[in-house]
């Protein structure tokens with residue numbers, strides 16, 4: 001069960017972040033993005049989570065994507081080394097918050113060659129799957145395995161997406177959501193070859209919808225998500241579903257999981 005979440009408010013510089021995958025980049029309506037972010041925070045609160053909102057930091061246009069800055073599993077926080085150099089400075093306030101305000105055990109990456117974006121780290125509840133992407137490298141994956149020795153960690157190559165979790169996410173206990181897109185299916189196959197445990201798969205039509213937030217028995221997904229009707233397995237274990245629209249933040253490649261660190 002999650003009790004806390006760290007989120008970061010959206011700076012004005014978010015509008016002009018150079019880290020955008022989508023071409024051509026769509027202009028961002030800052031006010032709308034902030035309003036959607038507030039709704040996201042509200043959604044977390046409805047899940048019974050105490051949300052720590054960090055003040056916006058103009059020096060870091062992408063600071064709202066806190067997921068990329070730390071991996072927290074069972075009271076241990078690994079401070080990431082984000083793969084985009086403009087994001088390296090984001091970790092300082094996160095480290096401080098995790099240590100001082102939440103009292104977590106902090107682990108640092110001790111290899112300068114390692115890069116890790118939290119968006120590449122899929123914690124299934126039983127083991128860790130690390131995506132080797134443009135942001136996370138092998139040294140980074142090794143640092144993750146070292147930080148959480150009590151869990152099996154495997155690595156999969158990610159292509160066609162920014163992060164592993166742009167393609168798949170946990171949608172329930174032992175349930176992975178993934179889209180039908182060829183890129184996602186290809187990476188899913190690699191995941192299934194590497195993992196130690198077996199998982200059920202929830203296939204959604206829309207590529208972006210595969211990033212869901214599963215916390216405290218609830219599933220939060222994007223409004224335009226077609227959950228297949230013929231999917232009875234495990235559905236009874238999900239108490240409720242909520243919808244959260246983050247379309248404006250999505251223009252900068254944001255997804256539901258990337259806006260918080262859950263503790």
Ligand code: CIR
Nearest residue numbers: 019065067119252253254258
């Ligand atoms: C970036 O490229 O770093 C940001 N524009 C988006 C990061 C999204 N993070 C995530 O999905 N975990």
